[in-house]
């Protein structure tokens with residue numbers, strides 16, 4: 461117990477200690493210490509998650525929901541426990557609102573193919589923003605093509621923000637859905653999702669939030685955001701690959717038709733007629749990724765153990781520091797200077813192709829991403845084919861940013 465009258469003060473965030481929990485980060489790359497700055501693509505995994513996967517297969521593995529034997533009960537408990545954990549992570553009222561999927565891409569396709577197919581018709585509109593990832597563009601484009609509907613786009617400013625007045629103007633009587641990124645993977649923009657939801661709901665339009673880059677960096681509370689669907693990927697929140705979740709409002713999930721057909725999504729089948737299972741099983745045909753779900757739950761516990769406020773403050777500091785340091789590199793230009801940034805800094809270096817930047821940095825042990833970041837329409841908006849992108853995670857430090865900047869000096873000496 462602390463001395464009377466003294467407030468407990470949180471220990472400063474120790475990213476170096478956090479880093480030591482990630483075995484892969486201790487492995488050298490090209491003989492240099494690894495500086496991993498490609499977290500928006502996928503985050504590395506702490507030992508706790510790796511061990512959870514091994515424990516699942518060593519002690520619990522069997523198929524879920526089907527057996528009466530002990531292992532099947534254990535596997536089901538792990539899987540359904542993970543569903544409850546994800547619900548808690550998202551601030552959901554009810555675990556039945558969580559559907560396990562492969563990741564954000566599959567979650568968005570599920571909504572497009574069920575909710576979208578049922579609700580969007582000829583002459584209707586689906587509204588997205590100009591900064592979406594291809595996985596929040598193409599499923600809507602496919603749906604619109606199939607239905608004779610139109611995809612409308614909220615424009616992006618030079619700074620990399622959307623304007624809520626534009627959004628309001630584009631929400632029309634034929635708009636059937638707004639699909640918007642919580643955080644842009646290419647620019648780091650944090651979108652005003654809560655305000656966008658309020659505008660959309662005011663005219664009766666439901667909202668899907670692509671949380672692939674929101675979930676790793678920001679506290680998520682679907683009740684507070686007010687959205688109708690929220691999608692995220694396990695592999696970007698320190699969890700395993702191949703697992704993610706779609707959260708949906710129960711009333712909507714119940715009215716939606718199923719997507720894939722198969723085992724587990726049915727209550728009874730005859731050749732004449734099939735009765736579908738309840739939510740969420742209606743949307744989970746076939747054997748799910750039980751180990752992945754268990755690993756995801758562990759990843760969420762692990763993140764929670766760091767303290768969401770400390771995590772947020774640390775990553776804010778890093779992204780701000782990186783933006784500042786990169787802007788000061790001669791010849792460098794930041795692409796996107798949004799009002800609020802999370803986890804990502806995109807830049808170009810005068811006369812140097814981003815792929816050359818990436819290749820030279822790699823020889824220095826610094827892993828960044830270069831290319832269009834699966835956001836080609838956004839790149840076109842900025843008149844670019846590609847950028848270099850550094851993206852951050854809890855284990856990154858200011859020293860990692862300094863290593864990146866030193867690497868860029870080398871790029872400039874070699875190619876500038």
Ligand code: PMP
Pocket residue numbers: 500501562563564565566593595596641643644645670672673693834
């Ligand atoms: N949306 C955004 C904003 C993303 O950053 C990503 C991953 N780069 C996705 C969707 C797709 O996620 P996944 O590949 O895990 O399905």
